[in-house]
Amino acid sequence: MEHRSFPVPDGLEGSRVDAGLAKLLGFSRTLAADIASAGGVALDGATVDKSDRLRAGAWLEVSWEEPRGLTIEAIEVPDLGIIHDDDDLVVVDKPAGVAAHPSVGWNGPTVVGALAAAGFRISTSGASERQGVVHRLDAGTSGLMVVAKSERAYTDLKRQFHDREVEKIYHTVVQGHPDPLAGTIDAPVGRHPRSEWKFAVTAEGKHAVTHYETIEAFPYASLLEVHLETGRTHQIRVHMAAQRHPCAGDSMYGADPTLSSRLGLERQWLHAKQLAFAHPADGAWTTFVSEYPADLARALELLRGD
Numbered sequence: 001m002e003h004r005s006f007p008v009p010d011g012l013e014g015s016r017v018d019a020g021l022a023k024l025l026g027f028s029r030t031l032a033a034d035i036a037s038a039g040g041v042a043l044d045g046a047t048v049d050k051s052d053r054l055r056a057g058a059w060l061e062v063s064w065e066e067p068r069g070l071t072i073e074a075i076e077v078p079d080l081g082i083i084h085d086d087d088d089l090v091v092v093d094k095p096a097g098v099a100a101h102p103s104v105g106w107n108g109p110t111v112v113g114a115l116a117a118a119g120f121r122i123s124t125s126g127a128s129e130r131q132g133v134v135h136r137l138d139a140g141t142s143g144l145m146v147v148a149k150s151e152r153a154y155t156d157l158k159r160q161f162h163d164r165e166v167e168k169i170y171h172t173v174v175q176g177h178p179d180p181l182a183g184t185i186d187a188p189v190g191r192h193p194r195s196e197w198k199f200a201v202t203a204e205g206k207h208a209v210t211h212y213e214t215i216e217a218f219p220y221a222s223l224l225e226v227h228l229e230t231g232r233t234h235q236i237r238v239h240m241a242a243q244r245h246p247c248a249g250d251s252m253y254g255a256d257p258t259l260s261s262r263l264g265l266e267r268q269w270l271h272a273k274q275l276a277f278a279h280p281a282d283g284a285w286t287t288f289v290s291e292y293p294a295d296l297a298r299a300l301e302l303l304r305g306d
Helices: 017-025 029-037 111-117 151-162 235-243 257-263 292-302
Strands: 001-005 042-043 059-064 081-085 087-094 141-146 165-177 182-186 189-191 199-201 209-217 221-228 272-280 285-289
Touching: 017 029, 017 042, 017 059, 029 059, 029 165, 087 111, 111 272, 141 151, 141 285, 151 272, 165 235, 182 235, 189 235, 199 209, 199 235, 209 235, 221 235, 257 292
Parallel strands: 141 272
Antiparallel strands: 001 059, 042 059, 081 087, 087 141, 165 221, 165 272, 182 209, 189 199, 209 221, 272 285
16 A cells, blocks of 8 residues: 655645646546545545545645556457558557557457457557557547557657648537538647546647538538547547537437437447558558448438438
């Protein structure tokens, strides 16, 4: 059991307990929230919750167990599509319900675990639980991901994603009709102030830019093509919800459950449709395309039948 105690600095007056712990001890916000929820945080001798507020000068005591390290578990994912495979990289078509890599709170299958189960050798660069991963998709989002197999590919692809040289095109069905039908959303995305699992447009967030264009309009929804200039967590979902046009099926960000049920959606209608980048081996511009999975295609059929 680890234990720390110290007075709360003046600069953290009024901060949430989980946010303050993350800054003081270098924890992730999620770990800090877990410690508080387990009763491991006291302020002037009184146990406090993650959403309580810190008081400058109060005596803060924190006790916690060191979290177990995350490991890659080789679990087969039969419907993981292999779009391309060479000595440097593998491009996969990820089904919904599969995370990119292991993380705290996720017990399901992962892309890296599925590749390990299928006998793929991937780059050893990066943290142990996400070796070879140069970008991510939400577990509930389907579509294209590239994973590095060689060290040169990992280094080069990480640079391309960082420098915004990769073309990332998504398709999404959103509720209603965006006005204008095509445009750009430039709004910072950060942690939601009242939910540890959600994100939101917030002044303290990171710069985020989303370009969208309406492909097809239906009575109650629109099919959009989205180009991401940045790659923040939940960016498309947050930006569209902030415009009052949440992704259909996205209960976390305010989707209408009646429409979700009518379309048979159990996750957000969001698909990583196209991915293009300069191949690390020779610099050749390489493009990959993915078709809609069955659940999204069926929802589109229903919308077109209205």
